[in-house]
Amino acid sequence: MHPPTIWTRLHLRHYVRSGWPWRAALYLLSSAVLGLITLLTLVLLAVAGSVLTVVVVGLPLLLVLVLTGVPLASVERSRLRLIDSEPLADPHREPDRTGLTAWLRTRLQERATWRELGYAVLFGFLLWPLEALVVGSVLLVCGGLLATPVMLAVDGEEARVLKMWIVDSWPGALAAALAGLLLMPVFAYPLGAIAAGRAALTRFLLASPTGELNSKIKELGRSRVRLVDAFEAERRRIERDLHDGAQQRLVALSMTLGLARLDAADGPLGPLLAKAQDEAATALVEIRELIRGIHPQVLTDRGLVAAVEDLADRSTIPVDVDLDLPVRPPEAIETAVYFAVSEALANVAKHSGASRAVVRGGLENGQLAVEVEDDGHGGADTERGTGLQGVADRVSVLDGRLLVSSPPGGPTVFRLLVPCSTP
Amino acid sequence: MLRIVLAEDSVLLREGLVGLMERFGHQVVAAVGSADELTEAVAAHEPDIVVTDVRMPPGFSDEGLRAAIALRRRRPGLPILVLSQYIQRSYAEDLLDSSDGTGVGYLLKERIGHVEEFVDAVHRVAEGGTVVDPEVVRQLIRHRRDPLARLTAREQEVLALMAEGKSNASIAAAMVVSEGTVSKHFGSILTKLDLSLDDTTNRRVLAVLAYLRGRPGVETA
Numbered sequence: 337m338h339p340p341t342i343w344t345r346l347h348l349r350h351y352v353r354s355g356w357p358w359r360a361a362l363y364l365l366s367s368a369v370l371g372l373i374t375l376l377t378l379v380l381l382a383v384a385g386s387v388l389t390v391v392v393v394g395l396p397l398l399l400v401l402v403l404t405g406v407p408l409a410s411v412e413r414s415r416l417r418l419i420d421s422e423p424l425a426d427p428h429r430e431p432d433r434t435g436l437t438a439w440l441r442t443r444l445q446e447r448a449t450w451r452e453l454g455y456a457v458l459f460g461f462l463l464w465p466l467e468a469l470v471v472g473s474v475l476l477v478c479g480g481l482l483a484t485p486v487m488l489a490v491d492g493e494e495a496r497v498l499k500m501w502i503v504d505s506w507p508g509a510l511a512a513a514l515a516g517l518l519l520m521p522v523f524a525y526p527l528g529a530i531a532a533g534r535a536a537l538t539r540f541l542l543a544s545p546t547g548e549l550n551s552k553i554k555e556l557g558r559s560r561v562r563l564v565d566a567f568e569a570e571r572r573r574i575e576r577d578l579h580d581g582a583q584q585r586l587v588a589l590s591m592t593l594g595l596a597r598l599d600a601a602d603g604p605l606g607p608l609l610a611k612a613q614d615e616a617a618t619a620l621v622e623i624r625e626l627i628r629g630i631h632p633q634v635l636t637d638r639g640l641v642a643a644v645e646d647l648a649d650r651s652t653i654p655v656d657v658d659l660d661l662p663v664r665p666p667e668a669i670e671t672a673v674y675f676a677v678s679e680a681l682a683n684v685a686k687h688s689g690a691s692r693a694v695v696r697g698g699l700e701n702g703q704l705a706v707e708v709e710d711d712g713h714g715g716a717d718t719e720r721g722t723g724l725q726g727v728a729d730r731v732s733v734l735d736g737r738l739l740v741s742s743p744p745g746g747p748t749v750f751r752l753l754v755p756c757s758t759p
Numbered sequence: 760m761l762r763i764v765l766a767e768d769s770v771l772l773r774e775g776l777v778g779l780m781e782r783f784g785h786q787v788v789a790a791v792g793s794a795d796e797l798t799e800a801v802a803a804h805e806p807d808i809v810v811t812d813v814r815m816p817p818g819f820s821d822e823g824l825r826a827a828i829a830l831r832r833r834r835p836g837l838p839i840l841v842l843s844q845y846i847q848r849s850y851a852e853d854l855l856d857s858s859d860g861t862g863v864g865y866l867l868k869e870r871i872g873h874v875e876e877f878v879d880a881v882h883r884v885a886e887g888g889t890v891v892d893p894e895v896v897r898q899l900i901r902h903r904r905d906p907l908a909r910l911t912a913r914e915q916e917v918l919a920l921m922a923e924g925k926s927n928a929s930i931a932a933a934m935v936v937s938e939g940t941v942s943k944h945f946g947s948i949l950t951k952l953d954l955s956l957d958d959t960t961n962r963r964v965l966a967v968l969a970y971l972r973g974r975p976g977v978e979t980a
Contacts, residue, residue, distance in 0.1 A: 576819070579814070579844065580769065583844060583868075584769040584771060584772050585771065586869075587772055587868045587869060587871060587872070588769075588771045588772050588775050590869060590871065590872030591772075591775050591776075591779060591871045591872055591874070592775070593872060594871070594872045594873060594874035594877075595778075595779065595782070595874055597874070598874060598875070613872055616869075616872065617869055617872065620868075620869045621869075624844060624845075624846070627844075628845075633814065633820070633821075633844075633845055633847075634845065634847050634849065634850075636820055637820045637821040638821075638849055642849045645848070645849065646847060646848065646849070649848055
């Protein structure tokens, strides 16, 4: 079932008695105010921007002019809720980095920004005067008629109704007021219809492409989740096979070699057996590191905090861990965050020149937020490292985000945000 | 002769370990393949020492370790040697926390290959010693610096060897110094970790525990 909109309400018998006509009036009235502000903003920015371009300072103003549609559209989307309870989704992307430059770049590359600018121009120059006219007329006619008895009382002799005819008697004044009262429900319908049309236009211009495309995107999202799950299951299987197979066999081999060395203690085979055992030991170390890289057992057994502490233990630079998780998040989130932190710490060790790092985080507002900050020289770039891109992809499967702030001179902050509802 | 209960889910390794123990004159009274069987076997046989794997059925997670800790809680002082494939501080810490840290061991499985050393470790744990794998200890030396930053490299080395359960004599031999030097190092370790000298409990163990936990003096009260 669709949420109610004014269009569906228009057909109902109690429409006139409901709050919807008032909502329509309020919608159109606020349009007029907002439209005027938009017009003034556009004109001011355009004029000031063009004039000042000569002395360069005008350029930022022109940039702001281009972006006028963004805040306006945001207000329009929330204003739409007055007469249409289905929310209009924000079509803008989150910038993949923090900072003004990244935000500007993202916005200017989006079609939505330019559509919104178009909407602002249309709204400022054409739509709001029409809306003001409609809602103004209705208010004027109804209000004028209703106010007749008051005007007569104030004047004492006569009242000019709607500046058109003169009433000088109480029955006449009351009749005018009655007419005003009767006209209100009559006007309620065109008012509602116009507001509905206006809302449809807003929806058409400001919504992101919907329908089929949306369902395709949803399906793509689901298949991506399935792929990641399958990938994860495969990692677990490889980890298990290595642990139960090769690793145990190597331990057994090493034990057998050890026993053989006891027997051949001073014989000619002694040195060879010792060498063989060293090889087995090296293989065991390698296999253990391999398994840990595939999927660390401590993550399964002890959860994210213990696993991150383990990462910190192994880091070549000192890492402080300050993670506060009262309950364990779902497995998929633990895994993704673990590998993200692992990658971030590897980057810190390799590229940052830092002498210390800290991993901190916890649950805030239904999100798992984890930060890795170092005291290095900054300048990390998400575009360059395939590792970071992989982390961002993996986190985005969970509707999470990876934000990297790394100004030259540091510090570098990796910030992971993953929606995480706790029971 | 030690009476041993052995828990290891890999048949290959279990059989190998039984053979190894018997060769050194010990008796494996029960060799089992799951954590539940381990608990039952300990109740049935009252062994001198338990040797168990960390990862065990049914969950193939840390059942073996958890069973060991539960056993320690029920029978304080029951010597337990945990064999692991993981260099993991939290596992070792849980085990050491399960009592005053005496009669426990945490060894990587690859130590089994050094047959004599391994059997020696089994003895030391059975006699109430504490044995922690040098790899685990090394990880701690490198990264849990804060409370240990005051120790010199030499002192850290002494402590690491101590955590492996070595005596002063064997530490001296390993470091090619005199036993007196080792004692001097140990005295200064105790001072730096704020471990009181008049304590009657096993100060070696306390030092090692404090060291592993990175919180000096925690057990001195």
